[in-house]
Amino acid sequence: MESDDARATLRPDVPGTAAFGKFMRVLQAVADAPDDATVARLAQGLRLPRPTVHRIVAALAAEGLVTDEDGVLHLGPRLVSLAFRSFDGSLLRQAAREPLRHLRDDLDETVHLAVPDHGEMVYIDKLESHRTVRMASRIGTRVALHTSAVGKAWLATLPEPELTALLARLALPARTPHSLTDRDALHRAIVETRERGHSLDLQENELDICCYGMALRGAHDRVLGCISVSLPRYRFEAVGAETVLTAMRACADGVARVAGAR
Numbered sequence: 001m002e003s004d005d006a007r008a009t010l011r012p013d014v015p016g017t018a019a020f021g022k023f024m025r026v027l028q029a030v031a032d033a034p035d036d037a038t039v040a041r042l043a044q045g046l047r048l049p050r051p052t053v054h055r056i057v058a059a060l061a062a063e064g065l066v067t068d069e070d071g072v073l074h075l076g077p078r079l080v081s082l083a084f085r086s087f088d089g090s091l092l093r094q095a096a097r098e099p100l101r102h103l104r105d106d107l108d109e110t111v112h113l114a115v116p117d118h119g120e121m122v123y124i125d126k127l128e129s130h131r132t133v134r135m136a137s138r139i140g141t142r143v144a145l146h147t148s149a150v151g152k153a154w155l156a157t158l159p160e161p162e163l164t165a166l167l168a169r170l171a172l173p174a175r176t177p178h179s180l181t182d183r184d185a186l187h188r189a190i191v192e193t194r195e196r197g198h199s200l201d202l203q204e205n206e207l208d209i210c211c212y213g214m215a216l217r218g219a220h221d222r223v224l225g226c227i228s229v230s231l232p233r234y235r236f237e238a239v240g241a242e243t244v245l246t247a248m249r250a251c252a253d254g255v256a257r258v259a260g261a262r
Contacts, residue, residue, distance in 0.1 A: 022048065026056045030066055030073045031140075037073040092224050092259070093125050096216070099254030100127055100227065106247045107229060107239075110135050114143070114150040115225040119170065121150045124225070135209060135230050143205055146186050147175045149213025150226040152199035155190045157215050157223045163190065178203040198245055203233060210236035214248045218259040227251060 025046055030037045039057055043050040057073060060066040064078030096113050104111045104127040113125040120142045137143075145151035155163060164187075172181045180186045193199040199213035210233055216224040229244055 022052070023056055023060065026053060027060060027065060027075075027079075031075055032142075033073075038071055039073075042073075090124055092216075092255075095258040096125065096225075096227070096251075096255045099251040099258070100125060102254070103127075103227070103229070103247050103251040104129070106250075107244060109235070109244075110137075110230045111251075112137065112150060112228045112230065113225060114148075114154075114228070116145075116154050117142070120144060121148055121154065121226065123150075135206070137230075144173070144175065145170065146172050146181075147179045147201065147205040149199045149201035149205075149211035149228040149230075151213075152190055152193050152201070153213035153215045153226040153228075154223070156193040156199060163187075175205050176203055176207050178207075180204060198248065201228075208233045212241075212244050212248060214245075214252055216252050216255045216259075218256055224255065224259060227255075 026042060026048075029042050029046055033041070035041070039050060039053050042048075042057075043053040046053065057066060057068070061068055061076070064076045066076045066079070067074050092115065093113065100111055100113055108129055108131060110129045111127050112123050114121040114123050116122075121144075123137060123139055123141045123143070126137060126139055143151060145155055155166070158166065167183055167187055167190075172183065172186065173179075174181050180189060189199075193213075197214070201209075201211040201213065203210060205211070209230055211228045211230045213226055213228045215226050218224045227248060229248060231239065231244075
């Protein structure tokens with residue numbers, strides 16, 4: 001899997017790039033809004049003139065990329081359709097679907113499949129536990145590298161020089177009182193993850209939720225993505241770690257076999 005630095009980007013001198021960038025900033029702000037997204041709030045948060053945001057929203061709505069319900073903006077049906085087509089077409093998602101289902105069924109806990117993107121991890125698949133206590137995450141949710149099990153599992157796959165350089169520039173905001181915001185402490189946690197083969201999120205991304213994370217590898221030891229198993233804190237303390245890790249290793253092996261065959 002390529003690093004962010006290796007990912008192709010638009011050249012800033014290409015005509016239309018600046019305007020397109022504004023459209024994408026508005027669209028991303030609608031997706032990320034913790035409260036009701038309105039033109040006024042978007043303009044304030046993005047520091048763009050309100051008329052500019054209004055024109056962009058109108059153009060996005062005309063294309064079905066956002067909807068306006070009494071002034072509150074939501075992602076539109078066309079965008080959601082495109083996103084799910086992308087997820088459904090993901091070779092990794094296809095390869096992981098059955099192993100991930102077995103992992104969920106073996107443990108009856110919520111499981112995620114994630115890939116890195118723009119310095120975060122993005123869930124490209126999620127299978128819910130059948131239990132009543134569930135996570136609020138969904139496909140498309142972005143989580144921080146330093147607070148999530150999938151993020152730390154991915155960081156642990158990086159060569160040490162690349163890891164050191166990334167940690168030096170990575171923002172480390174606290175998601176909960178348990179989040180690791182000290183670079184040295186985070187680095188030690190990633191080294192431990194690398195040594196034992198799995199990561200831990202001990203209420204660092206969401207209170208009362210603990211997670212195990214593990215990297216998925218394909219041919220030539222290539223990193224494909226990461227999986228996680230999420231448990232409420234009381235079940236995390238009750239279920240033996242080896243039970244969870246054995247099931248996760250079986251899932252990882254299953255993904256590697258299917259991905260290798262394809």
